[in-house]
Amino acid sequence: MYLENIRLKNFRNHADTSLNFGTKANVVLGGNGEGKTNLLEAISYISLTKSFYASSDTVVLKINEQVFEIEANVVSDGGMINKVHIGYDSRSGEKAYSINKRRIEPFSSIIGKFPLVFLSPENADITFGGPTDRRKFLDIVISQSNISYFKDLSEYRKVVRHRNKIFGDAKNFRTDTSVLLEPWNDQLVKYGSRIMFKRKLFVNEFRKYIEESYSDLVDVKEIPSIAYEPSFEINDDDAIERISEKFFDIIKKKNQEELKFGTTLIGPHRDEINLKINNLDLRKFASQGQHKTFLIALKIGEFFYLKERCKETPVFLLDDVFSELDANRALHMLKLIESLSQTFITSTNPEIFDVALNFGDTNKIFFVKSGRVETTQN
Amino acid sequence: MLYTSELLETLIDELSRLPGIGRKTAQRLAMYIMKLPREEVVGMAKALVNVKDKVKNCSICSNFTEEDPCFICSSPKRDRTTICVVEEPNDVIAIEKTNDFFGLYHVLGGALSPLDGIGPEDLKIKELLQRIDDNTLEIILALNPNVEGEATTLYLSRLLKPVGIKLTRIARGIPIGSDLEFADEATLSRAIEGRVTI
Ligand SMILES: Nc1ncnc2c1ncn2[C@@H]1O[C@H](COP(=O)(O)OP(=O)(O)O)[C@@H](O)[C@H]1O
Ligand SMILES: [Mg+2]
Ligand SMILES: [Zn+2]
Numbered sequence: 001m002y003l004e005n006i007r008l009k010n011f012r013n014h015a016d017t018s019l020n021f022g023t024k025a026n027v028v029l030g031g032n033g034e035g036k037t038n039l040l041e042a043i044s045y046i047s048l049t050k051s052f053y054a055s056s057d058t059v060v061l062k063i064n065e066q067v068f069e070i071e072a073n074v075v076s077d078g079g080m081i082n083k084v085h086i087g088y089d090s091r092s093g094e095k096a097y098s099i100n101k102r103r104i105e106p107f108s109s110i111i112g113k114f115p116l117v118f119l120s121p122e123n124a125d126i127t128f129g130g131p132t133d134r135r136k137f138l139d140i141v142i143s144q145s146n147i148s149y150f151k152d153l154s155e156y157r158k159v160v161r162h163r164n165k166i167f168g169d170a171k172n173f174r175t176d177t178s179v180l181l182e183p184w185n186d187q188l189v190k191y192g193s194r195i196m197f198k199r200k201l202f203v204n205e206f207r208k209y210i211e212e213s214y215s216d217l218v219d220v221k222e223i224p225s226i227a228y229e230p231s232f233e234i235n236d237d238d239a240i241e242r243i244s245e246k247f248f249d250i251i252k253k254k255n256q257e258e259l260k261f262g263t264t265l266i267g268p269h270r271d272e273i274n275l276k277i278n279n280l281d282l283r284k285f286a287s288q289g290q291h292k293t294f295l296i297a298l299k300i301g302e303f304f305y306l307k308e309r310c311k312e313t314p315v316f317l318l319d320d321v322f323s324e325l326d327a328n329r330a331l332h333m334l335k336l337i338e339s340l341s342q343t344f345i346t347s348t349n350p351e352i353f354d355v356a357l358n359f360g361d362t363n364k365i366f367f368v369k370s371g372r373v374e375t376t377q378n
Numbered sequence: 379m380l381y382t383s384e385l386l387e388t389l390i391d392e393l394s395r396l397p398g399i400g401r402k403t404a405q406r407l408a409m410y411i412m413k414l415p416r417e418e419v420v421g422m423a424k425a426l427v428n429v430k431d432k433v434k435n436c437s438i439c440s441n442f443t444e445e446d447p448c449f450i451c452s453s454p455k456r457d458r459t460t461i462c463v464v465e466e467p468n469d470v471i472a473i474e475k476t477n478d479f480f481g482l483y484h485v486l487g488g489a490l491s492p493l494d495g496i497g498p499e500d501l502k503i504k505e506l507l508q509r510i511d512d513n514t515l516e517i518i519l520a521l522n523p524n525v526e527g528e529a530t531t532l533y534l535s536r537l538l539k540p541v542g543i544k545l546t547r548i549a550r551g552i553p554i555g556s557d558l559e560f561a562d563e564a565t566l567s568r569a570i571e572g573r574v575t576i
Contacts, residue, residue, distance in 0.1 A: 091402075148567050155524075155525050158524075158525045159525050161493055162491065162492045162493050162525065162526075162529070163492075165492035165493050166492045169492065179533075179536075180492070180497065180498075182532065182533070182536060183490065183528070183529035183530070183531075183532035183533045183536075184492075184529055186532050187525055187528060187529065187532070
């Protein structure tokens with residue numbers, strides 16, 4: 001897919017912005033706080049119906065305005081033009097998403113139709129941060145390629161919260177929880193097992209994507225790996241039913257402990273995903289450069305994985321990543337990504353782009369200042 | 379903002395206590411009411427008081443009613459062997475509209491939700507157990523397709539299994555009029571999960 005154009009009305013600091021995009025690299029330049037990331041955020045609404053920063057719709061509405069709109073022509077790999085319209089009205093709190101004037105409901109049914117890969121400096125948390133950051137990465141990729149995973153995940157989170165409340169109440173009021181817990185245990189296991197099964201499957205498939213993209217990025221012989229480490233042991237060939245059995249067994253065993261701590265101790269919300277280079281734990285042993293390469297390899301792997309799974313080429317969003325990279329790595333990556341798909345790149349520094357890219361119809365350059373965007377004449 | 383009239387201010391206060399109504403909306407509603415003809419406002423006020431005075435819960439099924447027992451519970455035409463368990467009175471209306479169900483209802487008054495502090499004792503579960511007698515042949519659980527509804531279904535089925543009557547739940551699946559190919563994966567997988575023998 002690619003975006004032919006976009007129009008933003010009252011989105012963040014963009015009062016009224018209309019742009020025609022190039023089919024490959026779109027470089028968005030401007031100083032800090034001018035509205036570059038805001039533009040990428042609007043693109044994430046088209047793919048995910050919301051911001052990748054998980055802020056609410058009211059937050060992205062331009063201050064002192066009541067309605068924001070995003071309009072875009074999204075051209076699918078098959079050449080179909082999807083006229084996407086998103087509108088949010090703060091007075092009613094209503095948000096509507098439509099394609100070719102047809103309302104899309106529920107929103108989740110759009111996920112994966114216009115796949116997107118997003119890379120920003122905050123993503124460094126995937127390799128540097130805690131397990132939560134890695135689970136989040138996994139969840140976004142799997143959700144885009146499998147809607148029912150996304151639903152299972154949101155149901156699972158609700159179940160965990162309800163269940164934790166029962167434990168909390170038990171601690172405070174010393175009530176007998178066994179009967180109350182049963183319906184929530186059933187659902188914890190039901191959704192949890194499906195999530196674990198899909199994560200296991202994903203990690204096993206994703207491994208080769210990372211290996212390939214990593215070897216494209218470095219000349220040295222380093223072997224990256226990814227491993228799924230769930231909160232209790234399962235085998236590679238366990239079906240969902242087998243995982244459920246094990247899950248039931250373990251919550252029975254952990255019941256006293258869960259009561260004592262007043263929280264759900266077992267399940268996919270406690271999973272870890274281990275990243276390694278040459279069998280050495282990334283977090284403990286890798287250099288800064290290896291971290292960066294690994295992250296980019298994850299993202300390029302995500303790109304190819306989604307492309308295959310969604311049967312649609314994702315768009316690539318790179319927010320401020322080029323100022324972080326040394327010139328060589330930046331140049332290499334720019335060439336690689338530009339060949340893959342439509343890319344949106346923000347930067348405060350115009351220099352490397354003039355060297356790396358020919359600007360014209362397919363590659364375009366935009367200048368953002370206080371929410372206004374100017375295009376250079378071709 | 380503070381209005382010059384204390385009475386108007388009181389109305390806005392009262393309106394904004396309603397669920398889903400914020401201060402701003404309450405102000406708009408109050409302005410709207412101000413502009414209505416007097417008869418219409420009196421009609422509205424009467425409707426509010428009447429509901430409060432005359433509508434109560436049926437002592438058998440807990441549905442809203444003016445007569446006790448309600449017209450469904452007291453109708454000789456209804457099939458007394460089947461009880462359909464729902465969360466709210468609205469659900470009764472929805473099922474009644476289908477004209478396909480002729481049994482009795484039981485309104486729980488919500489679903490299990492620990493986060494909202496709703497436990498079994500906050501729902502009309504005791505009343506349901508007391509209603510079941512030799513005439514009862516089937517209980518249909520028709521609760522919402524969310525984790526709270528599901529928890530309630532699971533809780534009730536554990537409770538009712540030992541009673542030994544037929545226990546069913548409504549199927550979840552593809553909405554009529556929508557193509558299979560446009561159904562999202564999760565709806566489809568639920569529909570497959572709830573498949574029936576033919
Ligand atoms: N809801 C909003 N309404 C108006 N302006 C906003 C809103 N949210 C953020 N901004 C403004 O947007 C600017 C930040 O834009 P951003 O795209 O993050 O900048 P950058 O170009 O550095 O990526 C800030 O000036 C901020 O004040
Ligand atoms: Mg930015
Ligand atoms: Zn009744």
